Structure formats: structure tokens, C-alpha cells
Amino acid sequence: MIAFERRESAGWIAQAIAYLLAIAAGLLASVVLITITGADVADGLGALWQGAFGDAEAIGQSLAAAIPLVFTGLATVVAFRAGIWNIGQEGQVFAGAMAGYWMSLQLAGAPAIVAVPAVVLASVAGGAAVAALCAVLKTRFDVNEIISTMMLNYIIVYLLSYLLAGGPWIEAGSTAYHQTPLIADTFRLPELFGLHLGAPLALLATAAVALVIGRTPLGFELRGLGFNPVALRYKGVRVATTIVMAMAISGALSALAGVSEVFGINFRLRAEVLNGLGYTGIIVGMIGALNPWGTLVAALAFGAMANGALYMSVLTDVPSALVPAMQGILLLFVLGAAVLTRYRLRFGRKDGRHG
Amino acid sequence: MKLALLGAAALTSLGLLGGTALAEAPTELGIGMILATGPEADWDATLLRDVETVAKEAPHGLKIATKHVDGVEGEKAKDAMELLAKSGKYQVIWAHSSYSDQVKALKDKYPDVLFVVVGSGNEGLGGNVYYDYKRVHEPSYLLGVLAGRLTKSDTVGVVGQFPSEDVNDQINSFFAGAKSVNPDVKRKVAFIESWYDPAKAEQFTNAQISAGADLIFQLAGSFETCEKANIKCFGNYVDQGERAPASVVASSLISWEPDLKWVIDAWYDHAANGKPYEGNVKERWFSQAEGGSSLSGYHAYDDKIPAEVKTEVKALEDKINSKELVIPVDLAVPASD
Known part of the structure; x- marks a missing residue:
């Protein structure tokens, strides 16, 4: 009989060691896989490293890949810490990008000083509104948020599909495709040190979420909601309002991921560049132990891994199908380490007797 | 070796090794x-x-x-x-x-x-x-002719990926072909909104079968579904009849x-x-006559299709290749009847 027991929280050094060991074990398993396919292991791992942190350009690309994951990871942190199982990050990313794009159409011709803040605000409002809708469904009609957020993901993603597939947002012309026209320069997020505005925003958001959760009355209520909503109600906190607030903040954070991908990097709204950011954010937030700074680190690691994987698939003979498999293996080991830092395995019978 | 290469490079750049004309x-x-x-x-x-x-x-x-x-x-x-x-x-x-x-x-x-x-x-x-x-609209038209001749319920379906232009052209000419030989044919169109998603393709295929379609042009490739439901299907891009001989009548092929x-x-x-590059600004496509696309063979259906239908399709194929019959490129988003 094997049982899981909750540990006293492991120290951060122990946690760091656990994660490093997990990465090492994941890499080892990947090496076995690469060897089986007959590709050159040193080449493969070299390219992985080069893409993750190899030079300034690669680091820039890794950071760019991490930015949206910071936002969706933080969105997960805010909701899950409050015990609200928001899995609508995916739809909220889309909603944010779509609201931002809608605003850019309303303000066509506006100067950048107006255009950029308006797009960011509109998108934040869009993401927050969609998430708050699910929160209201929960508080008013007792609709389970897992179901409402999940289902709303589909509705939003397909709404974009409608808008782009012959709908009003499709690029006109003989080669129409499911994407919008290019977004005008004035609406694009300005660049600082080779990274777009999303980078400082992501840092700021991490600090803000850490501050709000750790040091403000709202943060106290959020955490209280996660621990014991009944007790919180007896304390006189309006639980319904807190739930809506938590969801709105979560949705707003996800929306920023949509803005940074569309207005910071790709300059066209199309589904492919947004796909998966929300779902990956849930994993990033979980690996970050629902801690804002931990989530930042996890997002950076994910960004580096994604860019390293790209280099590996372009520069080496490692079969391209192996790259996502390697990512999956690394992820499993890291998740395993996350569990082991919080739980210990106990062998033997539950009642303590042996045999 | 490296030195020799460097030397050669230096000489070339000085124009001593033949210059650009004799690269x-x-x-x-x-x-x-x-x-x-x-x-x-x-x-x-x-x-x-x-x-x-x-x-x-x-x-x-x-x-x-x-x-x-x-x-x-x-x-x-x-x-x-x-x-x-x-x-x-x-x-x-x-x-x-x-x-x-x-x-x-x-x-x-x-x-x-x-x-x-x-x-x-x-x-x-x-x-x-x-x-x-x-552009695969030419063999798609031929598949449509087959569909129009072979359907018993006079309802034919298409399960497509996205309503983008190089999907729409195939669907539209498929229906044009079907209507050209069977004006009563009703159209069913569905898009799975993905370039590759077998599970969704199966759902949409089943929905069309429930709606009465007995012949489906599978752009999203769910042939097991056709087999299970015991209906006929057409494939595109590769010769799907090799993989699913029980359900696939023919496919439009690309090369x-x-x-x-x-x-x-x-x-x-x-x-x-x-010679300087002269990239084309307007899209270039190779027609059926140029070998860009073609109609597959019928595999297991070879002896199940009436001989006069096969002759008719062959004649149309030749007419397309000789430009006697021009299949228009129709990019409109197709819809169900």
C-alpha cells in the first residue's frame, strides 16, 4: 500500500533542488528517446540550449515566448488561489484580443498616444467582462464555473472564427484567409530594448498580483475564499462580490496575453497565434505553485523550452515529432517534482500495520 | 583546406577566378x-x-x-x-x-x-x-459528377476544414459537377474549423449522414466514419482509396x-x-493538364460504378485537359441548401 501524505512545506532550496533534479531526469529520458531514433544527442541538446539561452537573440525570443504565459499563468494564480476553477483563460485571451481589435477599428487614424492605451484598456475590459459573466452565473444561478468557463471558450473561439471566415473582420482581397488585415503601426505596442511593451507589463503584473494577494484586504479575501468561503461569509465579507472581482482580474490578465501576441508580435488577429496560450497558462500557474513569482519563473522556463525546441527541430536531425514528446516528458517530471515537494510517499498499510 | 577556401574566396571577390558571369x-x-x-x-x-x-x-x-x-x-x-x-x-x-x-x-x-x-x-x-x-477544382468537379450520378438520396455532403478560398473552390466545383448531371442534388456543407482534427471530422460527418447525405466529400478525412455508416465517400489530396477501399470511391489528387x-x-x-529572381505577384497554380492535380483510380469501386458513368467522367477529364471545358474558380463561401 502506498499513501500520499501532505508534507510540511518544503523549503525553497529543497524545492529548487527537486525541480532541477526533475529537469535532469526529464532530459535523461529525452536523451534515451533521441538515441533510439538515431539522431545526434549532443547536437540535439546543444541546439536546445542555444535556442533557450544561447545568445542575445535567442534570449529575446525566449522572453517573447514567455510574455503571454506570464499573463495567463497569473490569471490562473488569481482564480485558483480564490478557489475558483477558472479554466476559461483560453477564451479570455481571445476575448481580450478581439476587444482590442474592435477598439482599433473604432479609433482608426488615432495617434499612438491614444491608440495604444485604448486598445490595452478595451482588451482588459473585454477579458474581464467575459470572466465576470461566468462569475455572475456562479454567484446568481449556481452554475459551476468549470463548465461555464470551458463552454464559453468554445463560444468565443468560434465567434472569432465566424468574424474571420467571410465575416466582417476578414481581410478583403483575392487571397482572403481567416485573419484580419495588418494592424496599423499606431496601434502596435511600442518596443523597448527589443521587447514589446508586454514585457514590462508582465513584470508589473507579477509584482501587482503578488502585492494584491499578499498584502491587501482583497488578497486576504481571495485567499480566504480559497480556504473557507463559509467562514469568510460569517466575517461579513460579501463573497459574491469577491468572486466576481477575482474572476474579473483573472480575465483581465488573460486578455493582456491576447493583446501582447496580436498587437506586440503578429500584428494580425488570427486564431493560430492565440491557440493554447490559455491552457498552457493553467499548467504554468500550477507549476509555479500558484505563487506569482513562481509563475513568472515557470513562464520563463516554458518560453525558453519552446524556443529551444524550435532551434532543435530546425537545426538538428532530431525528428520533429520528438520535440513535443520531449516537452511533454519534461513537463511530467516537473509536475511530479511539484507533487513530491508538497506530498510525501508513505509505504506500508494505511493503518500502520505491516504485512 | 580552410586556407585554400579563403584564398579562393578572396580571388573570386577580386574577380580573378572568372568573375560573376562564369560563376x-x-x-x-x-x-x-x-x-x-x-x-x-x-x-x-x-x-x-x-x-x-x-x-x-x-x-x-x-x-x-x-x-x-x-x-x-x-x-x-x-x-x-x-x-x-x-x-x-x-x-x-x-x-x-x-x-x-x-x-x-x-x-x-x-x-x-x-x-x-x-x-x-x-x-x-x-x-x-x-x-x-x-487549385484542385478540376478533379473536384469530376468527383461531383460521380456524386451526382451515384447518389440515391439526392443529398451529398462536404466536410471541409475552414471556409478559406482554397477550400471553397474545391467545394463549389464539386457541387457544380454534381448539379451539372443531377439538378435535384441537395448540398450539405460543414466546416470543422481546424486543419486537422479527426474527432471533429467524425462528428460533422455523422451529422451529415443523419441529415440524409449518402455521399460525402471528405476534405477533413474521416473515412472510418463512412465505413461504419456504410456510405460512400470521396477523398482529396492523396489517394484515400488505398487506405480505405471499402468507403472511398475516388479522390482528387495533388502533386x-x-x-x-x-x-x-x-x-x-x-x-x-x-539571372535575377522574378517572383510572381499573382498566385501561380498548375492545372490538371499541367500535372498539378488529377483524378485517382476507383480501386474497389472499379466494377461497381456503371460503365457509362466512368466513360462520362473520362470524357469530361479529357475535355478539361484540352481546355474545351473550363471549370470556373468559384471562391464564394459555400452553404447548405
Whole structure:
């Protein structure tokens, strides 16, 4: 009989060691896989490293890949810490990008000083509104948020599909495709040190979420909601309002991921560049132990891994199908380490007797 | 060895080794490909198949090496293409989907690289960017004729991926073919909103079968569903009858060989003879007569299709190839009746 027991929280050094060991074990398993396919292991791992942190350009690309994951990871942190199982990050990313794009159409011709803040605000409002809708469904009609957020993901993603597939947002012309026209320069997020505005925003958001959760009355209520909503109600906190607030903040954070991908990097709204950011954010937030700074680190690691994987698939003979498999293996080991830092395995019978 | 190479390079740059007019004819070519999805999707699998065939034929005596990167989107695709270009090993970069935004950012930085963008959602950039397109509307029309002749419920369906232009053209000419021989045919159209999603394709196929369709043009490739429901289906891009002989009557096939040769010739002319690149601004596609597309054989259905239908289809195929019959390219978003 094997049982899981909750540990006293492991120290951060122990946690760091656990994660490093997990990465090492994941890499080892990947090496076995690469060897089986007959590709050159040193080449493969070299390219992985080069893409993750190899030079300034690669680091820039890794950071760019991490930015949206910071936002969706933080969105997960805010909701899950409050015990609200928001899995609508995916739809909220889309909603944010779509609201931002809608605003850019309303303000066509506006100067950048107006255009950029308006797009960011509109998108934040869009993401927050969609998430708050699910929160209201929960508080008013007792609709389970897992179901409402999940289902709303589909509705939003397909709404974009409608808008782009012959709908009003499709690029006109003989080669129409499911994407919008290019977004005008004035609406694009300005660049600082080779990274777009999303980078400082992501840092700021991490600090803000850490501050709000750790040091403000709202943060106290959020955490209280996660621990014991009944007790919180007896304390006189309006639980319904807190739930809506938590969801709105979560949705707003996800929306920023949509803005940074569309207005910071790709300059066209199309589904492919947004796909998966929300779902990956849930994993990033979980690996970050629902801690804002931990989530930042996890997002950076994910960004580096994604860019390293790209280099590996372009520069080496490692079969391209192996790259996502390697990512999956690394992820499993890291998740395993996350569990082991919080739980210990106990062998033997539950009642303590042996045999 | 290195010194000798450096010396040669220095001499060449001084014009002492023949100058530009007599640049040595290249013997090797690297083709780097950015796939739209991955080798599991027929759109990409056919390219991988044909690039190997062309490599074996060794046009201009070239030793051709290939490399492919699976479905990367947006900025990541740009990074992948730049890595390919920077490595110096790939002189042709074939971007197998809508990547003209990314190519635009790279084309002037790597002026000797020949870029190819393929299909819907691209912009013709000219210069060192070639714009290739695949039109399968001609064999799709022939499949439609078969459907119009073979349907018993007078209801035929199409399960497509996205309503994009190079999907719409196939669907529209399929129905045009069906209506040309059977004006009573009712159309059912569904899009799974993905380039590759077998589970969704199955759902939509089942929905169309419930709605009475007894013949389905499967652009999204769910042939097991046809088999289970005991209805007939058509495939596209590859010869699906080889994989699912029980349900697939015929398929519209594509070949990238003429496209690849067109591009390789352009690159060779540039590399060997210094001819400037002349990338096309308007999309180029190779017709059925030019070998860009074709109708498959009937496999297990060969003796089940009435002889007069087969003769009719063959006659139409010949008429299309001789340009006696021109199938219009209809890009409108198709809808169910």
C-alpha cells in the first residue's frame, strides 16, 4: 500500500533542488528517446540550449515566448488561489484580443498616444467582462464555473472564427484567409530594448498580483475564499462580490496575453497565434505553485523550452515529432517534482500495520 | 583546406577566378520547408512525398537535401525560417501556408534565398519570393459528377476544414459537377474549423449522414466514419482509396512536382547564370493538364460504378485537359441548401 501524505512545506532550496533534479531526469529520458531514433544527442541538446539561452537573440525570443504565459499563468494564480476553477483563460485571451481589435477599428487614424492605451484598456475590459459573466452565473444561478468557463471558450473561439471566415473582420482581397488585415503601426505596442511593451507589463503584473494577494484586504479575501468561503461569509465579507472581482482580474490578465501576441508580435488577429496560450497558462500557474513569482519563473522556463525546441527541430536531425514528446516528458517530471515537494510517499498499510 | 577556401574566396571577390558571369554551376541545393501542420496532414504529406521524388530525379544534376519543420505560427515561423536561412544550408525556403508576413521581414535580409509562400492568406511579394497556389477544382468537379450520378438520396455532403478560398473552390466545383448531371442534388456543407482534427471530422460527418447525405466529400478525412455508416465517400489530396477501399470511391489528387520544378529552375537560373529572381505577384497554380492535380483510380469501386458513368467522367477529364471545358474558380463561401 502506498499513501500520499501532505508534507510540511518544503523549503525553497529543497524545492529548487527537486525541480532541477526533475529537469535532469526529464532530459535523461529525452536523451534515451533521441538515441533510439538515431539522431545526434549532443547536437540535439546543444541546439536546445542555444535556442533557450544561447545568445542575445535567442534570449529575446525566449522572453517573447514567455510574455503571454506570464499573463495567463497569473490569471490562473488569481482564480485558483480564490478557489475558483477558472479554466476559461483560453477564451479570455481571445476575448481580450478581439476587444482590442474592435477598439482599433473604432479609433482608426488615432495617434499612438491614444491608440495604444485604448486598445490595452478595451482588451482588459473585454477579458474581464467575459470572466465576470461566468462569475455572475456562479454567484446568481449556481452554475459551476468549470463548465461555464470551458463552454464559453468554445463560444468565443468560434465567434472569432465566424468574424474571420467571410465575416466582417476578414481581410478583403483575392487571397482572403481567416485573419484580419495588418494592424496599423499606431496601434502596435511600442518596443523597448527589443521587447514589446508586454514585457514590462508582465513584470508589473507579477509584482501587482503578488502585492494584491499578499498584502491587501482583497488578497486576504481571495485567499480566504480559497480556504473557507463559509467562514469568510460569517466575517461579513460579501463573497459574491469577491468572486466576481477575482474572476474579473483573472480575465483581465488573460486578455493582456491576447493583446501582447496580436498587437506586440503578429500584428494580425488570427486564431493560430492565440491557440493554447490559455491552457498552457493553467499548467504554468500550477507549476509555479500558484505563487506569482513562481509563475513568472515557470513562464520563463516554458518560453525558453519552446524556443529551444524550435532551434532543435530546425537545426538538428532530431525528428520533429520528438520535440513535443520531449516537452511533454519534461513537463511530467516537473509536475511530479511539484507533487513530491508538497506530498510525501508513505509505504506500508494505511493503518500502520505491516504485512 | 580552410586556407585554400579563403584564398579562393578572396580571388573570386577580386574577380580573378572568372568573375560573376562564369560563376561555377551549383551542384547542391538545400530545400527547407515550413509545414502548415505536420506530416500527418495530407497537405504536408504530399509535399514531403513530392520533394523526395524530385530530389531523386536530380534536376540540373543537383544533389538536393531537404529539411522540414512542423506547423509553426506567426513569429515562431519567422524565427524558424531565419534559422534555416542563416545556417547557409538552405537556398530555397518553402513556407507551406500563409507566411508572407514573416517572409516579408526576411526577404531583403537574405536576397539570395528563394522563398516560396503557398496557398490562401498570402501576399505576392515578388523579387525573391515566389507565390505558389494549389487549385484542385478540376478533379473536384469530376468527383461531383460521380456524386451526382451515384447518389440515391439526392443529398451529398462536404466536410471541409475552414471556409478559406482554397477550400471553397474545391467545394463549389464539386457541387457544380454534381448539379451539372443531377439538378435535384441537395448540398450539405460543414466546416470543422481546424486543419486537422479527426474527432471533429467524425462528428460533422455523422451529422451529415443523419441529415440524409449518402455521399460525402471528405476534405477533413474521416473515412472510418463512412465505413461504419456504410456510405460512400470521396477523398482529396492523396489517394484515400488505398487506405480505405471499402468507403472511398475516388479522390482528387495533388502533386507538387511541377511547382517544385518551377521553383528549382528559377533558383538554378539565379545561382548558375546570375539571372535575377522574378517572383510572381499573382498566385501561380498548375492545372490538371499541367500535372498539378488529377483524378485517382476507383480501386474497389472499379466494377461497381456503371460503365457509362466512368466513360462520362473520362470524357469530361479529357475535355478539361484540352481546355474545351473550363471549370470556373468559384471562391464564394459555400452553404447548405
